[in-house]
Amino acid sequence: xxxxxxxxxxxxxxxxxxxxxxxxxxxxxxxxxxxxxxxxxxxxxxxxxxxxxxxxxxxxxxxxxxxxxxxxxxxxxxxxxxxxxxxxxxxxxxxxxxxxxxxxxxxxxxxxxxxxxxxxxxxxxxxxxxxxxxxxxxxxxxxxxxxxxxxxxxxxxxxxxxxxxxxxxxxxxxxxxxxxxxxxxxxxxxxxxxxxxxxxxxxxxxxxxxxxxxxxxxxxxxxxxxxxxxxxxxxxxxxxxxxxxxxxxxxxxxxxxxxxxxxxxxxxxxxxxxxxxxxxxxxxxxxxxxxxxxxxxxxxxxxxxxxxxxxxxxxxxxxxxxxxxxxxxxxxxxxxxxxxxxxxxxxxxxxxxxxxxxxxxxxxxxxxxxxxxxxxxxxxxxxxxxxxxxxxxxxxxxxxxxxxxxxxxxxxxxxxxxxxxxxxxxxxxxxxxxxxxxxxxxxxxxxxxxxxxxxxxxxxxxxxxxxxxxxxxxxxxxxxxxxxxxxxxxxxxxxxxxxxxxxxxxx
Numbered sequence: 055x056x057x058x059x060x061x062x063x064x065x066x067x068x069x070x071x072x073x074x075x076x077x078x079x080x081x082x083x084x085x086x087x088x089x090x091x092x093x094x095x096x097x098x099x100x101x102x103x104x105x106x107x108x109x110x111x112x113x114x115x116x117x118x119x120x121x122x123x124x125x126x127x128x129x130x131x132x133x134x135x136x137x138x139x140x141x142x143x144x145x146x147x148x149x150x151x152x153x154x155x156x157x158x159x160x161x162x163x164x165x166x167x168x169x170x171x172x173x174x175x176x177x178x179x180x181x182x183x184x185x186x187x188x189x190x191x192x193x194x195x196x197x198x199x200x201x202x203x204x205x206x207x208x209x210x211x212x213x214x215x216x217x218x219x220x221x222x223x224x225x226x227x228x229x230x231x232x233x234x235x236x237x238x239x240x241x242x243x244x245x246x247x248x249x250x251x252x253x254x255x256x257x258x259x260x261x262x263x264x265x266x267x268x269x270x271x272x273x274x275x276x277x278x279x280x281x282x283x284x285x286x287x288x289x290x291x292x293x294x295x296x297x298x299x300x301x302x303x304x305x306x307x308x309x310x311x312x313x314x315x316x317x318x319x320x321x322x323x324x325x326x327x328x329x330x331x332x333x334x335x336x337x338x339x340x341x342x343x344x345x346x347x348x349x350x351x352x353x354x355x356x357x358x359x360x361x362x363x364x365x366x367x368x369x370x371x372x373x374x375x376x377x378x379x380x381x382x383x384x385x386x387x388x389x390x391x392x393x394x395x396x397x398x399x400x401x402x403x404x405x406x407x408x409x410x411x412x413x414x415x416x417x418x419x420x421x422x423x424x425x426x427x428x429x430x431x432x433x434x435x436x437x438x439x440x441x442x443x444x445x446x447x448x449x450x451x452x453x454x455x456x457x458x459x460x461x462x463x464x465x466x467x468x469x470x471x472x473x474x475x476x477x478x479x480x481x482x483x484x485x486x487x488x489x490x491x492x493x494x495x496x497x498x499x500x501x502x503x504x505x506x507x508x509x510x511x512x513x514x515x516x517x518x519x520x521x522x523x524x525x526x527x528x529x530x531x532x533x534x535x536x537x538x539x540x541x542x543x544x545x546x547x548x549x550x551x552x553x554x555x556x557x558x559x560x561x
Contacts, residue, residue, distance in 0.1 A: 321388035
């Protein structure tokens with residue numbers, strides 16, 4: 055068991071269960087909605103997945119096909135190498151029927167009230183997923199609270215050769231996550247469940263996966279291993295929730311780091327899939343970039359982090375009618391240098407603070423004066439710093455920063471450790487936050503240009519071969535009005551193995 059100063063992690067083991075198939079019915083039914091208030095603590099557990107015996111052999115050739123607006127596949131548009139070592143990922147928020155409104159103008163009736171509606175739509179979703187036949191499928195807003203729908207997915211995906219791992223949001227919210235791993239291509243080494251128990255009752259799944267097909271390196275044939283996370287972050291209903299979303303990602307990365315260290319894992323890729331409820335302009339995106347992650351879709355389509363490229367594609371039309379790009383398949387290769395996690399997190403929080411101050415039209419000098427408060431000296435005290443963060447709702451609100459996190463921020467900002475933040479420290483750490491090169495490190499102990507004095511080892515990473523969004527109109531920043539499969543587009547990426555040189559040291 056391990057505990058941080060602010061979060062309790064409860065690790066427990068439960069046996070895997072095998073769920074049998076069940077014949078799907080098509081009569082009309084009425085189902086209600088169950089939404090329960092938020093919980094209190096974050097905990098972690100070793101999860102139980104459901105699995106099926108493979109009935110049909112794996113027949114995917116790695117081909118990605120065009121999808122029509124209705125959600126069904128038509129003629130092939132992309133030929134991916136028929137290489138069994140390639141791994142394909144699909145992430146898709148399938149819009150739980152308990153949230154889908156039958157009439158956009160009426161807040162009352164939901165799709166869950168009409169069985170024929172949600173059954174037909176989810177059959178179409180499964181048709182698409184099975185036609186695409188990705189190695190790994192990550193679904194969000196999976197209706198775990200409906201037994202019939204759950205069995206439908208278990209039956210059809212199980213018959214197609216997938217192992218299924220499902221996880222409901224805490225407090226019986228009704229929806230959750232589903233991760234499906236094709237057993238003839240990949241073997242699941244370990245599976246963990248992360249329960250945040252925050253104001254959104256969000257959860258995440260962590261899987262340690264190993265390829266079945268061997269990869270040839272200097273030492274012969276070795277299986278490729280990687281870690282994959284499936285999650286769905288909180289929707290930013292207001293700016294005070296930005297720090298909650300940032301903490302969700304921080305806890306995911308912190309546990310991935312802990313998992314690697316405790317299991318003495320060799321350097322391997324990390325893939326994060328899901329609905330991040332934030333765009334390329336947001337704090338979570340910048341935080342992940344500082345941690346060495348790249349967006350597979352942006353890399354495949356040669357898009358940069360620039361403002362001009364931030365709106366080239368979309369993947370979601372939210373309940374407010376806005377379209378935005380929020381669905382990502384993130385990749386961090388084992389040779390990627392990263393900032394220390396706590397440093398990167400502090401910079402992201404300072405970025406949120408600066409955003410709030412600039413939103414209030416404060417200049418650099420005015421922002422420093424705001425942080426000083428009533429202090430007559432030309433410096434910020436710990437008390438005035440705390441009061442300023444309270445006023446911008448970073449602390450003192452439910453699920454805001456806790457005492458230890460506030461202390462961590464203060465220690466980052468007070469560079470010389472003299473108990474106050476002067477103007478130069480304010481500019482360096484808060485207003486113009488930048489991490490100097492000498493603090494860059496890799497949590498896996500790998501550097502692209504390794505030091506010759508360090509023992510070198512070969513790691514197997516991933517090369518992003520291709521990535522596509524469906525329906526295809528969203529790749530041009532448009533949302534087709536006749537698309538009804540979900541309020542999210544589906545994102546698929548194909549990775550191929552690649553040799554990488556890494557230092558042999560582990561953190």
